[in-house]
Amino acid sequence: MGIQYTLELVGTTFFAVSGALAASDKSKPxxxxxxxIGFITATGGGSLxxxxxxxxxxxxxxxxNFxxxxxxxxxxxxxxxxxxxxxKPYLLVFDTLGMALFTILGTEKALNFGVEPAIAAIMGMLSAVMGGVIRDVLTNEIPVIFRKEIYATASIAGAALYLYLNHLNVDRMPAILSSIFLISVIRFVAVKYNLSLPKFGRKSL
Amino acid sequence: MGIQYTLELVGTTFFAVSGALAASDKSKPxxxxxxxIGFITATGGGSLxxxxxxxxxxxxxxxxNFxxxxxxxxxxxxxxxxxxxxxKPYLLVFDTLGMALFTILGTEKALNFGVEPAIAAIMGMLSAVMGGVIRDVLTNEIPVIFRKEIYATASIAGAALYLYLNHLNVDRMPAILSSIFLISVIRFVAVKYNLSLPKFGRKSL
Amino acid sequence: MGIQYTLELVGTTFFAVSGALAASDKSKPxxxxxxxIGFITATGGGSLxxxxxxxxxxxxxxxxNFxxxxxxxxxxxxxxxxxxxxxKPYLLVFDTLGMALFTILGTEKALNFGVEPAIAAIMGMLSAVMGGVIRDVLTNEIPVIFRKEIYATASIAGAALYLYLNHLNVDRMPAILSSIFLISVIRFVAVKYNLSLPKFGRKSL
Incomplete structure (x- = not known):
């Protein structure tokens, strides 16, 4: 529980920073x-x-302490x-690390509850993105998951890697770090090269 | 539990279709x-x-399986x-059937929890409409319950009929089917004739 | 439990009035x-x-009965x-009294759950403001907590006073009444003199 607790505390702080920075962009709050907003961003996903x-x-x-x-x-x-x-990259770093930490912690926590891996990955992703989604709804922004760069997809990919490494009985710390690394790489590459997923609709099939 | 499970699975699929169609109307998601959005629309009401x-x-x-x-x-x-x-009516059909199924399942589930009938009807209605309301909030639409045609009112009417038939000890399947039928009729008639409830305010009393 | 129940019923009614009045401002609901909207405003904060x-x-x-x-x-x-x-002040009175009642009831309830005082104050504040926040999100208003006059801050201040009086073993009714009084005074003074907290950012430190 020691590592989970520490990482959740760190992820919470990162999300509070990113929430406060996002809120301060609005008209003089x-x-x-x-x-x-910092509180909602930091606690929303985990609470849900x-x-x-x-x-x-x-x-x-x-x-x-949270x-x-x-x-x-x-x-x-x-x-x-x-x-x-x-x-600007600093902002991205805070948000991405917070998101990556919450993805893995959420997936792990859900697994410990005995849900199936696909559900655990969804729980990890919801922990990671819903704080930001609630923040965006409250500040009248288009929710982060609908904006351009790959976001929740990076979270799901990291959760899937963690579940796979877990399935292979890889030790916990290497599994956590690899998944955080994967999420960060996908996210940074997506932002740098302005990547997005195919648009929805018949032609994209 | 077999019928409840099957109907909830069918209602979930219908809501996912209607959620995906609604989301695809927005600017190239x-x-x-x-x-x-399909996921939120399908799980939001039942989760709440x-x-x-x-x-x-x-x-x-x-x-x-959900x-x-x-x-x-x-x-x-x-x-x-x-x-x-x-x-266009196809869309209405998916949404209305999903809504009708969730109304009855939600009412039934709440009754089994031992709440009073009025609360059970509210729970049925919340199951039926809140997935769509959350979908609308996330996609910046005016929530479905405030748009023109009678919507949540049809749900409450169906829940009330179900509770009444239940009170009369009518068998479960006829009670479910009658209530789904009532909700669908109210909804289709309201859409076809563009009906709405009286406006709020003194004159409408 | 008698007083808690009565006060929660009164606060619920006040919030339903303020929710209905707020909703009726929108385009002919x-x-x-x-x-x-009255229902969501009245139950949202307490449910959360x-x-x-x-x-x-x-x-x-x-x-x-609720x-x-x-x-x-x-x-x-x-x-x-x-x-x-x-x-206009009537509206303010309903909203402020509802808010003050829910703050104290929420703080008290959380304390009885054994959480730390700082968490109890946050729970009191969330009970008091989140119904209105959800109402504002659903009706596409800027959430009440971001509008000009001191609002959630008054709630937190009242919760803090209640916790302090509780810590000093002051009797329950005087503690409740003093805290409601403090919240109301802060809120009325803030509205009358158009007070707001310092803006966020470096210069305001």
């Missing part, structure tokens, strides 16, 4: 609004996963906002 | 986005119902999209 | 749409709180809509 699985108590409800991690992330975003916004 | 009732494990979390049903529905929508869009 | 805590059965699922309270609130809004809209 106040401190509370930005913190609230836990409520769908019936996994009580929820991580952040049971442990106040709240401190979120407050820390929002403060960090505030202090370094100007610098962070200049270096 | 990719395959993943469309599948995601189960989380509100505390009915764990959730149907689709416990049984991977995922296959959704994938099948999205593929079907993709293959026959052009044809399906030409014949 | 029908009766069902307005009732649905209970699902996050894993507190089953949910209050309104277990007791049909549905009657909502129907009553929607009727009341319909009968007195013209008058209520002329006297």
């Amino acid at each position: 106040d401190w509370f609004g930005v913190s609230f 996963r836990d409520m769908l699985l019936g996994s009580y108590p929820l991580t952040w409800v049971n442990n106040v 709240i401190y991690a979120i407050i820390g992330g929002v403060f960090f975003a505030s202090l370094f906002m100007t610098q962070l916004k200049k270096i | 990719d395959w993943f986005g469309v599948s995601f 119902r189960d989380m509100l009732l505390g009915s764990y494990p959730l149907t689709w979390v416990n049984n991977v 995922i296959y049903a959704i994938i099948g529905g999205v593929f079907f929508a993709s293959l026959f999209m052009t044809q399906l869009k030409k014949i | 029908d009766w069902f749409g307005v009732s649905f 709180r209970d699902m996050l805590l894993g507190s089953y059965p949910l209050t309104w699922v277990n007791n049909v 549905i009657y309270a909502i129907i009553g609130g929607v009727f009341f809004a319909s009968l007195f809509m013209t008058q209520l809209k002329k006297i």
Whole structure:
């Protein structure tokens, strides 16, 4: 539980930073609004996963350190906002690492609940993307999963790799790191080369 | 449990088709986005119902066949999209049958949980309409329940009929079929004659 | 449990009134749409709180009186809509009292679940504001927490006072009343003098 706990805390902080940065782009929100969005981004996906699985108590409800991690992330975003916004890849790094961590943790948690691998991958992906989706709905943005670059697909691919390595009895840490690596590579390559999936419709079949 | 399971699987497929068709109307979504919307439309209402009732494990979390049903529905929508869009009533049929099935299944499930009939009808209606409402929120549409034709009202009427027949000890299948029939008739008549409920406000009392 | 039950019923009615009034501002919704929004506004925050805590059965699922309270609130809004809209502070009063009641009830309920005080305050605040946030998302409004006047902050301040008085072993009723009073005063002063929190960003630190 030690590694899961640490990684979830780190992922939560990353998501709080990315949520606060995203919120601060909107028309002059106040401190509370930005913190609230940071909180929703950081807890939304994991809370949905836990409520769908019936996994009580929820991580952040049971442990106040997650709240401190979120407050820390929002403060960090505030202090370094100007610098962070200049270096755009930084934003991508926070969001991608948060997303990758939550994908693997969510998949693992769902597996431990005894669901089938396909469901576990979906749970991992929902943990990873739904915080951002809720953030986008609340701030009237087009949800992240519908924007251009491959996003949730990277999450599903990482979850699939983790499940496969798990099936081959690969040790936990190498399996986690390989999956995080895969998600990050897919995401960075997709953003750099502006890749997207084929459009839906008959011709694309 | 056999009939409930079969009907829920059929309703899920219908909702996935209608979700995918609705999503494909938006500005060129990719395959993943469309599948995601199909998934949300198909699982959203039932998941909310189960989380509100505390009915764990959730149907689709416990049984991977629901995922296959959704994938099948999205593929079907993709293959026959052009044809399906030409014949507008087809769309209405999928959505109405999905909605009618979920209304009755949701009402029944809630009754089995021991809630009062009025609550069971609300649960049936939420199962039936919330998948579509979440779909509309994510794709920035005005939620289906606020659009013109009678929609959630048809669901509530069907749930009420089912509860009444249940109260009269009518057998399960005739009760289910009558209620589905009532919902479909109300919905088709409302669409055909462009009917709507009275507007809210003093004059309409 | 008697007072908690009564207050939750009163808060639910207030929220149903404010939800129905908010919905009726939109382009001519029908009766069902307005009732649905009243219902979501009144039950959304408390349902989310209970699902996050894993507190089953949910209050309104277990007791049909909450549905009657909502129907009553929607009727009341319909009968007195013209008058209520002329006297703007009335709207503010309904919303603020509903919000204050839900803050304290939510905080108390979470405390009884054994969560830490900081989490309890967040649960109180979520109970109080999320019904309105969901209402705003469904009606395509900018969520209430991002609009100008101090809102969720008043809720958190009231929750903090309640927790402090609770910590000092102050009796329950005076603690509840003082916290409701604090929330109302902050909110009325903020609206009257158009106060808002400092904007997020480096300069505001």
